[in-house]
Structure formats: structure tokens, C-alpha cells
Amino acid sequence: MTLKKYIYTLGILAIVFASCAKTQDSQEEQQAPVPVVRYEWGLPVDSFRIDTCVVKSGETLGGIMNKLGATRQQITGITLMPRSEFDVRTIRPGKTYYALFQTDTAGIEQLCYYVYQPNIREAVVLHLTDSMHVERFEKPIIHHERAAEVVIESSLWNAMAGNGLPTELALELSDIYAWTIDFFGLQKGDSIRVYYDEQYVDSVRIGIGKIYAADFYHGKRWQEAFWFEEGTIHNYYDAEGNSLRKAFLKAPLNYKRISSGFTYARKHPIYKVVRPHTGVDYAAPAGTPVVSIGDGVVTMKQYKGGGGHTVKIKHNSTYTTAYLHLSKYAKGLAVGQHVKQGQVIGYVGSSGASTGPHLDFRVWKNGTPIDPLKMQSPPAEPIPAQYKDTFATVVENYRQLLKQQ
Numbered sequence: 270m271t272l273k274k275y276i277y278t279l280g281i282l283a284i285v286f287a288s289c290a291k292t293q294d295s296q297e298e299q300q301a302p303v304p305v306v307r308y309e310w311g312l313p314v315d316s317f318r319i320d321t322c323v324v325k326s327g328e329t330l331g332g333i334m335n336k337l338g339a340t341r342q343q344i345t346g347i348t349l350m351p352r353s354e355f356d357v358r359t360i361r362p363g364k365t366y367y368a369l370f371q372t373d374t375a376g377i378e379q380l381c382y383y384v385y386q387p388n389i390r391e392a393v394v395l396h397l398t399d400s401m402h403v404e405r406f407e408k409p410i411i412h413h414e415r416a417a418e419v420v421i422e423s424s425l426w427n428a429m430a431g432n433g434l435p436t437e438l439a440l441e442l443s444d445i446y447a448w449t450i451d452f453f454g455l456q457k458g459d460s461i462r463v464y465y466d467e468q469y470v471d472s473v474r475i476g477i478g479k480i481y482a483a484d485f486y487h488g489k490r491w492q493e494a495f496w497f498e499e500g501t502i503h504n505y506y507d508a509e510g511n512s513l514r515k516a517f518l519k520a521p522l523n524y525k526r527i528s529s530g531f532t533y534a535r536k537h538p539i540y541k542v543v544r545p546h547t548g549v550d551y552a553a554p555a556g557t558p559v560v561s562i563g564d565g566v567v568t569m570k571q572y573k574g575g576g577g578h579t580v581k582i583k584h585n586s587t588y589t590t591a592y593l594h595l596s597k598y599a600k601g602l603a604v605g606q607h608v609k610q611g612q613v614i615g616y617v618g619s620s621g622a623s624t625g626p627h628l629d630f631r632v633w634k635n636g637t638p639i640d641p642l643k644m645q646s647p648p649a650e651p652i653p654a655q656y657k658d659t660f661a662t663v664v665e666n667y668r669q670l671l672k673q674q
Contacts, residue, residue: 310384310394310406317369317381324364330357337368339380339397346401355393355403360385390470411469412478416673421459425452428461437477438463445480445494445505448515448646450487453523460486464670482667495664499656508664510652516584517646518562518610521592521630522553522617548593548631549641555626557617559592561608570604576629577621580614589636593629594620 306313324333334344347357369382383395394404417438419428426439442461443452466478483494494505494513505513561582568589569581578595580602596618608614619626632641652660 310382310392311404312369312382312394314369317371318378320368320370322366322368324360324362324366326362328360328362330360333360333366334380334383337380337383343380343397343401346397347395350401350403355395359387361387389473389475408470410475411471413467413469414464414481414670415467416462416464416670418462419460421455421461422457425455425461435467435474435477438465438480441465441477441480442483442485445483445513446485446492447518448513449492449519450485451519453520455487462671464667464673482671484671493664495660495667497652497656497660497663499659502653502656504649506652506660510657510660512649512651514649515646516563516649517588517644518560520551521562521590522551522557522559522628548591548629548638551628551630553617553626553628555596555617555619557626557628558613559595559615559617559628560611561614562590563588563610565590565608567602567604567606567608567614570598570602572620575622577623578615578618582608582614587635589633591631591633593631594618594623594627596620596626 307315320337322333330347331344334347347355352358365386367382367384367386368380369384370378371381372378379398381396381398383397385393385395387393390408390410392406394406396402396404417432417434419432419434421428422431424439425442426436429436429439442463446452462484463480464482465480468475468478479496480494481496485492485494493508495508497504497506507513559580563582563584565582565584567580568583569579569591571579573579573593576591576593578598579591579593580595580598581589581591583589592615594617595615598615599613602608602614617626617628630641632639632644634644
């Protein structure tokens, strides 16, 4: 090889090595980790020193600001904010707040932001630098659909708690089946399957959302419930499309036991004579809320002899109900007033001829007393015909989902 060719080859190799080195450097630059900026409340929180505190009893926002070293200008700016933007009176003991500090070019630490968190989902951010203003943040709710099945040993509430399930399920199921199941008559061995929505903020469960479907075994039969929402329709139905929401509730209160039933031959505990008792006595603590079992109009609200404080409600041309021995009436209740199903109309007491706190509940059908425990409640409107095919598909899907447990 001539000297000229040798020098030329060295030059080519140098160019190749330089190119490879440049490519390698470029690849290393591309692979270098990019710093992750962590944001909270719309702020790059790693740029601040953050104090996490809890509002103490008796503390005001002004006192908190003084403790945090806020300037007079900042405190004045807060007091001048309209209540519609931020009401300083909403600060509550036990709630968490955060103070964000930053050091300026002169080495002096300044309070830049105050974040008040009334609950796990919401936050109110006071911007205390430059143009003072308020921002509100709300974290999204994350939904997880769940399927569960429990066997009842004592109560629905205990069954949920004992299986690590949200006890809110017991309350919601009680509402769904309020017209078809007497929850004070549950038996050991009854069971419930349920498919529902559980709600989270970040990784913290905050409650349950909609119960989509349930199947309750009680009284030796299964009773299904399916949520259906289409157009103006939003209700729970059985598999045939009949509404679970009946015209009347099964009972007008939460009671401990039935102390006396419907009979035409009961010896009165006070008068000591045999006379008809055309109602049901529910033993319950004094002050227990009493609700109307259905929509209607109040036709009586008065002290009525042995019945004590009494409320009478006409529901339609067929049914009338009465609630006796009340301790007091619901605030604002008046004759002629329209009441809704489940609306409180009074409270359990022992007024009139009574030996202890209880509710004497009575029902008339076409003017004739009937046994409230044997009353057949007429159903509400079924699924409209145009939705029946869609509903059938929904039922089949939910039945499959209930079997996941």
C-alpha cells in the first residue's frame, strides 16, 4: 500500500469512528431519563416546601394565615375576596390544609399557596402571589363494578360487614326491596346476590354508586331486581318488567317487633275490655320517625282521644292510612298537605291510651279496615312495551354478571 493510500484509509476510518461516536452520544442523550414533574392541584409540588396541617378547634383562616407567616397584604387580600369565591366561614375543625412555601432570590421563604381540603375529592387553592385568586379542584371518581353473594345469619347489615363488603349495600338494598321484602322478617339462611358499582378517588373507596342487579332469596323464593334506564324510565323491575316500586311501603317505620296484630277480639291493655284492634302495633323507641307508606293528602292531624296524636292520610279513592299515639308531628305538617311516599309525618310516642312507646298503624280499603300485614300493594307502571326487548337483553346480561361471584 502506498503512503498516499494509507493516509486516505486512515482518514476514512477517522470519519467512521467519529460518526459512530456521535451516533452513540446521540443515542445516550435520547435514552437519558427525563425528570418527571409531579403536579397536584395544578401546581408543580416538588418545587415547594409543603406543610401538612389540620384545622384545630376554634381556629379561623385569619389565625391560620398568621401562624403560616402570611404577609399583611395577603391577609387583607383574603378578607376582600367575595364569599361566592371563597367563604372563610367554611373552614371546619379536623379538615386538612396544605401550605406551600418557596424561597425567593434573596433567600427569604414566602407563603405562595394555601390549599384547603374539605374532603378527599375536593380542594380549594388560594393563590397568594401576584394576582390573588381562588381555584377549585375536584378529583374524578373511578368506578369499579363488583359482584358479591352473602348468606344472612342475623341481619343484612351484619352479613355485609362480616364478608368485608360495604355496609351501604344493606341500606341501598333495603330501599330497592322496601315494597316486597320485610327486612325485619329475614330468616337465617336467606341470601343475596348483588352486582353493583364501587366508587374510588385515587385508591381510596368513597362509597357505592348504582346497584345494577340483585337476587334476594327470602320466603323460599328468589326475588330479582334489575335497574333499567331508558329515556324517561329509570327504576328497578323484576324479570317480567314489573316495577319493584309499589304504591305502598311494607311498613311505616323501623320497628323492633310487632306487639299487637289485627284482630276483632283483643282485650285492651288499659280499658280491660274486649274490643276490635283494627291495626298493627309496632313497638319502637320514642322519637322513631314515622313515614307515610305512600303518596297522599293529609286529612287529619289532631289529638284523638285514646289514639292520642293522630295523622290520617288519603292515598287514593281506595286506600286510607292512619298513624296513632305519636309523640309529635313532623314540622310543618298540615291538613290538606300533599305528602310523598317515605316522607316523615310524625314520631313514635305514647300519647292517648297507651302503655308504652309504639305506633298503632291502620289501613282502610274502600272504607273497611284491613290487616296492614296482609295488604296487597298495587304495582307501579311496568316497563313500557317499546322497551321490552331492550329490557330482556339487560336482564340476561345482569343474570350472567350476578353469577360471576
